[in-house]
Amino acid sequence: MHTLLPFIRLMKPHLGWVVLGTFLGFFTLFASIGLLTLSGWFITATAIAGMSVATAQAFNYMTPGGGVRGFAIARTAGRYFERITTHEATFRLLASLRSWFYAHLEPLNPAKLRHYRSADLLNRIITDINSLDNLYLRVLSPSVIAAITTLLVSLFLWWIAPPFGVVILVALVVSGVMVPWLGHLLGKRIGEEQVISASALRQATITFVQGMSELHLYQSLEQQKQVLQKKQEAMQALQLKMSLITGLVTALMTFVAGVTTLMTLAMGVHLVTQEVLAPAWLALVVFCVLASFEAVAPLPLAFQYLGKTQASAANLLEITQQRSDIVFSKEPVQPPHPGAIEFQKVTFAYDHQVILKDLDITIRAGEKVVMTGHTGSGKSSTINLLTRFWIYQQGAIRLGGVPLEAYPEAQLREQISVLSQPVQLFAGSVRNNLLIGNPHATDEQMLALLDRLGLTEMLGNEGLDREVGEGGNRLSGGQRKRLGIARALIKSAPILILDEPTEGLDIDTAQQVLEVVMNYQSEQTVVLITHHQQALAHFDQHIQLDHGQRITWCDNSA
Numbered sequence: 001m002h003t004l005l006p007f008i009r010l011m012k013p014h015l016g017w018v019v020l021g022t023f024l025g026f027f028t029l030f031a032s033i034g035l036l037t038l039s040g041w042f043i044t045a046t047a048i049a050g051m052s053v054a055t056a057q058a059f060n061y062m063t064p065g066g067g068v069r070g071f072a073i074a075r076t077a078g079r080y081f082e083r084i085t086t087h088e089a090t091f092r093l094l095a096s097l098r099s100w101f102y103a104h105l106e107p108l109n110p111a112k113l114r115h116y117r118s119a120d121l122l123n124r125i126i127t128d129i130n131s132l133d134n135l136y137l138r139v140l141s142p143s144v145i146a147a148i149t150t151l152l153v154s155l156f157l158w159w160i161a162p163p164f165g166v167v168i169l170v171a172l173v174v175s176g177v178m179v180p181w182l183g184h185l186l187g188k189r190i191g192e193e194q195v196i197s198a199s200a201l202r203q204a205t206i207t208f209v210q211g212m213s214e215l216h217l218y219q220s221l222e223q224q225k226q227v228l229q230k231k232q233e234a235m236q237a238l239q240l241k242m243s244l245i246t247g248l249v250t251a252l253m254t255f256v257a258g259v260t261t262l263m264t265l266a267m268g269v270h271l272v273t274q275e276v277l278a279p280a281w282l283a284l285v286v287f288c289v290l291a292s293f294e295a296v297a298p299l300p301l302a303f304q305y306l307g308k309t310q311a312s313a314a315n316l317l318e319i320t321q322q323r324s325d326i327v328f329s330k331e332p333v334q335p336p337h338p339g340a341i342e343f344q345k346v347t348f349a350y351d352h353q354v355i356l357k358d359l360d361i362t363i364r365a366g367e368k369v370v371m372t373g374h375t376g377s378g379k380s381s382t383i384n385l386l387t388r389f390w391i392y393q394q395g396a397i398r399l400g401g402v403p404l405e406a407y408p409e410a411q412l413r414e415q416i417s418v419l420s421q422p423v424q425l426f427a428g429s430v431r432n433n434l435l436i437g438n439p440h441a442t443d444e445q446m447l448a449l450l451d452r453l454g455l456t457e458m459l460g461n462e463g464l465d466r467e468v469g470e471g472g473n474r475l476s477g478g479q480r481k482r483l484g485i486a487r488a489l490i491k492s493a494p495i496l497i498l499d500e501p502t503e504g505l506d507i508d509t510a511q512q513v514l515e516v517v518m519n520y521q522s523e524q525t526v527v528l529i530t531h532h533q534q535a536l537a538h539f540d541q542h543i544q545l546d547h548g549q550r551i552t553w554c555d556n557s558a
Helices: 004-008 014-051 053-059 062-105 116-131 135-162 162-210 210-216 221-274 280-294 299-306 306-319 379-386 409-415 429-436 445-451 479-488 507-519
Strands: 339-351 353-363 370-371 394-399 416-419 497-499 524-530 540-544 551-557
Touching: 004 135, 004 306, 004 379, 014 062, 014 116, 014 135, 014 280, 053 409, 062 116, 062 135, 116 306, 135 162, 135 280, 135 306, 162 210, 162 221, 162 280, 162 299, 162 306, 162 551, 210 221, 210 370, 221 280, 221 299, 221 479, 280 416, 339 379, 353 379, 370 379, 379 497, 379 524, 409 416, 416 479, 429 445, 429 479, 445 479, 479 497, 507 524
Parallel strands: 370 524, 370 540, 416 497, 497 524
Antiparallel strands: 339 353, 339 394, 540 551
16 A cells, blocks of 8 residues: 555645535435435335325424425435535646656656657556556545444444344444455456556557558558557456456355345334334334445455556656756856867766767867768767766866856756758648747748748748648658757757757758758857768768767868
8 A cells, every 4th residue: 555655645636625525425315315214214114194084184294394495405405416526536636647747757768768668658647546546436435434424324223222232333344344455356467457458548548549551551550450459358367357357256245245234124013012112113224224334335355456457557656756867057157158169088887788888079169070880880879978868977078168067957958959860840830840940030031941942832821830740740851850850949948959860851952951950040159060071071070870889080270
């Protein structure tokens, strides 16, 4: 249960809704038990009173009849408002959980997240968090209601006759504690397996959909369908086992309720024959016993799936209990040379594999630099180190004449504009994607830049409202690339870093893009990372990396 404690504490901001929902749940249950109990007494008492004219005329029909109507109205109204309140509380809790999870996920640097697939993280933020609605809606609130109801019903029946109080107390403890505990023991392992199986099925489904084109091309669609089918069958097998456990605990609950009712009836008949208990009160007791099991009825199913809830909670805590390796400064800095970059004897290893070794780079403010090298030579690693996505092991990096570690995160992000590889576009309009780079950019600025990059025709009649689709899937590869370049260019930052900006572009378009990059902000430091060797003479420096261990460069600015 300790894995659930952090999530119970997260209920504090919504405690008012939680308490109100629990109170309305108890009020509704009280009205339901009262309705059935009073109805049983009223029908029986009315039948007995009707046996003679004198007793019929003396019997008070109005008061109990009003009580029955009152309980019926209270139960209906209570159920309505209880459903609204508990679901409002649950939805607020789930929204808070997602915000809380993302708030812990966002600061983690890529080094912490590289072992997780995006589908896995998506599964945690959706499926695992959704599983936690079982905690409040089906475990905590019903358990509190059941405990209070058990105590009050036992005291009420004890007041009528002590044996009744003892029997109902034992029966409700058995059906409210022992049966749910049995369901929890039987369902714990299966529930944990369900979480794993659901995650695997979601990941396989996302991979199948995303890779459908390649699967068609390589005629592997049926093979992957079979893999997906097996995962689905495994999930269904676990669901079947859970259903069998549900049937078992439901049968046990019915058995306990039936045996308790028979015992109560037998004791009541004995008390009636001894004239200790009025006949009408026997019906009251029996109907009260039957109704009281409504208090514990939801618990077996809730505790049966508690293992699944705990497994989901553990999945979330696995992420949220991690801390980023990178700690940013809180004090702002004043860089004396905005745009200058300096690597001094920087060594960086990734999973014990040395990527950069004793790397020395000096880039003056406003210089245009091209960096080349074979795949794996460490070109992209320099970006990750400069943006502090990774931590180098030795040496020093200075940005604008200030140690990189001295920058607060927000100020560091203001210093650098990056085009990553591959380009990530977001579902929405062209305008929305460009505003990510510069929220204050005007439509005129955006249209002028798109025109220089040859993207005016792409806008069509929609202009900046043109939808790019999910991941930019409504654009061609070249259009996605150039729109990503436009987003990087429109950000006013001293340093612009472009990772393979001309990859996938034809020669003329690539030349057009390079011209815009070199001249859009003439005072801006530009670092272009590429495999290609064309137009090297246009750059102030050409830095070549070889396995991150040997650097050669040509300084054309001299």
